[in-house]
Amino acid sequence: MNTLLQNLTENFKAAFKECGYDEKYGKVTLSNRPDLCEYQCNGAMAAAKEYKKAPIMIANDVVAKLEKSKCFKKIEAVNPGFINFDLSMSFLSDYVNEMKEDKDNLGCEKNENPSKIIIDYGGANVAKPLHVGHLRSAVIGESIKRILKFLGNDTVGDVHLGDWGLQMGLIITELKERKPELVYFDSNYEGEYPKEAPFTISELEEIYPYANAKSKEDEEFKEKARQATFELQNGNKGYYALWQHIINVSVTDLKKNYDNLNVEFELWKKESDAQKYIPDMVNYMKENNYTRVSEGALVVDVKEDTDKKEMPPCMILKSNGATLYNTTDLATIVERMEMFSPDHIIYVVDKRQELYFEQVFRCAKKTKLVNDDTRLTFIGFGTMNGKDGKPFKTRDGGVMRLENLIKEINNAVYNKIMENREVSEEEAREIAGVVGLSALKYGDLSNQASKDYIFDIERFTSFEGNTGPYILYTIVRIKSILNKYLENNSLENSEIVLEESETVKALLLEISKFNEVIYNAAEELAPHKICSYVYDLSNVFNRFYHETKILGEENESVKANYIKLLSLTKDILEKSIYLLGFDAPERM
Ligand code: ARG
Numbered sequence: 113m114n115t116l117l118q119n120l121t122e123n124f125k126a127a128f129k130e131c132g133y134d135e136k137y138g139k140v141t142l143s144n145r146p147d148l149c150e151y152q153c154n155g156a157m158a159a160a161k162e163y164k165k166a167p168i169m170i171a172n173d174v175v176a177k178l179e180k181s182k183c184f185k186k187i188e189a190v191n192p193g194f195i196n197f198d199l200s201m202s203f204l205s206d207y208v209n210e211m212k213e214d215k216d217n218l219g220c221e222k223n224e225n226p227s228k229i230i231i232d233y234g235g236a237n238v239a240k241p242l243h244v245g246h247l248r249s250a251v252i253g254e255s256i257k258r259i260l261k262f263l264g265n266d267t268v269g270d271v272h273l274g275d276w277g278l279q280m281g282l283i284i285t286e287l288k289e290r291k292p293e294l295v296y297f298d299s300n301y302e303g304e305y306p307k308e309a310p311f312t313i314s315e316l317e318e319i320y321p322y323a324n325a326k327s328k329e330d331e332e333f334k335e336k337a338r339q340a341t342f343e344l345q346n347g348n349k350g351y352y353a354l355w356q357h358i359i360n361v362s363v364t365d366l367k368k369n370y371d372n373l374n375v376e377f378e379l380w381k382k383e384s385d386a387q388k389y390i391p392d393m394v395n396y397m398k399e400n401n402y403t404r405v406s407e408g409a410l411v412v413d414v415k416e417d418t419d420k421k422e423m424p425p426c427m428i429l430k431s432n433g434a435t436l437y438n439t440t441d442l443a444t445i446v447e448r449m450e451m452f453s454p455d456h457i458i459y460v461v462d463k464r465q466e467l468y469f470e471q472v473f474r475c476a477k478k479t480k481l482v483n484d485d486t487r488l489t490f491i492g493f494g495t496m497n498g499k500d501g502k503p504f505k506t507r508d509g510g511v512m513r514l515e516n517l518i519k520e521i522n523n524a525v526y527n528k529i530m531e532n533r534e535v536s537e538e539e540a541r542e543i544a545g546v547v548g549l550s551a552l553k554y555g556d557l558s559n560q561a562s563k564d565y566i567f568d569i570e571r572f573t574s575f576e577g578n579t580g581p582y583i584l585y586t587i588v589r590i591k592s593i594l595n596k597y598l599e600n601n602s603l604e605n606s607e608i609v610l611e612e613s614e615t616v617k618a619l620l621l622e623i624s625k626f627n628e629v630i631y632n633a634a635e636e637l638a639p640h641k642i643c644s645y646v647y648d649l650s651n652v653f654n655r656f657y658h659e660t661k662i663l664g665e666e667n668e669s670v671k672a673n674y675i676k677l678l679s680l681t682k683d684i685l686e687k688s689i690y691l692l693g694f695d696a697p698e699r700m
Pocket of ligand 1: 232234235236237272273274441459461
């Protein structure tokens, strides 16, 4: 289904053409003066130059053509040459009813040529607890994936776990110091390694920060860790078995955490999975003369003539032959091309890695690891800061674990619910979980991803203002009206037919924008556009609600039509928050 703007633009194009002007001037936009009109077309101004006529004359010609159309309630040419107009109720209602008919997609058309899209998000590191830095990737990536999928694309989310760095050597080395008797450290051991891991997740999470801190002070320890990393990557069987335990224990825990966030990955690939592609890839790059040696290291130049900023070469192998984060990412591209031949790979990563990804993308294109038309997109997100404007920390200055952050936010919501309402503690806990997640995700997604934002529990959990809980509150309000109505009636399937009033019209106008918003959010990979939309829609709905007796309406037919309008509003709000990655409770 076309967007409303497309439909209007079609009408205007035809009118421009009939008046003897190029149809390209018929572009319609939302009014930037909502006090004057709902929509506008500024094409006459541009056409004036081509036709050497006063813009107002052209606008008058076009208006004369459109005046009689049933689409408009009012249409006028305004000096110096704007065409301002309001839609007729019948035209607007027809459009909204067509959306309503399209129950599953609400007017959003599926991509005719679905793209295969891999979204690389999450990026958690094995054996390190998930912290707030990983929150943004998970939240933004999940939403982008849901939006693209909703529009019919074939999406694959990959968590791309970090499991291949020095952190592994650090843990192994520290374990060895603590429990040298473990079979994993016995180089003569020939038997099978135990199935049970020699540590729990809590122990693992204690070991890593401890070993990491130690390595900063103790160069000898760090060297041992480097050596252990090297041996792990080069076939030490005991280390390899330990490493698998680390991954298993860690992945079980990560799954639980991502689950709590309503974030689900189709693929649980790890950096280590790409390692086997490296030797062939490096040979291929060498053979095709893409590489050169610079101070012993193997590099690919990725600088372009038009570059204004510094663009260092992409390093493939260090002078000692070791591979780097780059090498792994390039090999992962090889792996992905082989497994999925995607049309598009989207990376949702901290924006501080932007230059790095620019190098990787250029290198992948230059060396033809991807096709010329394979899109590689980096979505860099800003930092989540505390109220002091510095990266978010715990009260005592430590790194905030995601789990604890979620607990804090849920507690804040729980207290609010218990203050206001009389529900059982158990139900309040359950509702707090659902509402808390909306607070967390909406607080993040309502900002443009690239911007830093301030994590403010008080504001995010407020039931008023531009927050997740406010949106949920609106949905719950609608649900409760619908439920009351449905006790004695059923929901009619017929079209919505309502007399014009300011608030009804405003609500219909807002509803009619849904597909436009979703297409834009998908095009720009920008979930924040959906946030502004649900906020506007909720505001317009609540205005309507406050000015209208819905269940108290005496005319049963009018009441039934209000109910249909409510039900559609709810469907759109629920679809939107699904695309943002959260749900509404039944009550709150
Ligand atoms: N594990 C990395 C980190 O914590 C993020 C990985 C992002 N994705 C990628 N393909 N490099 O910084």
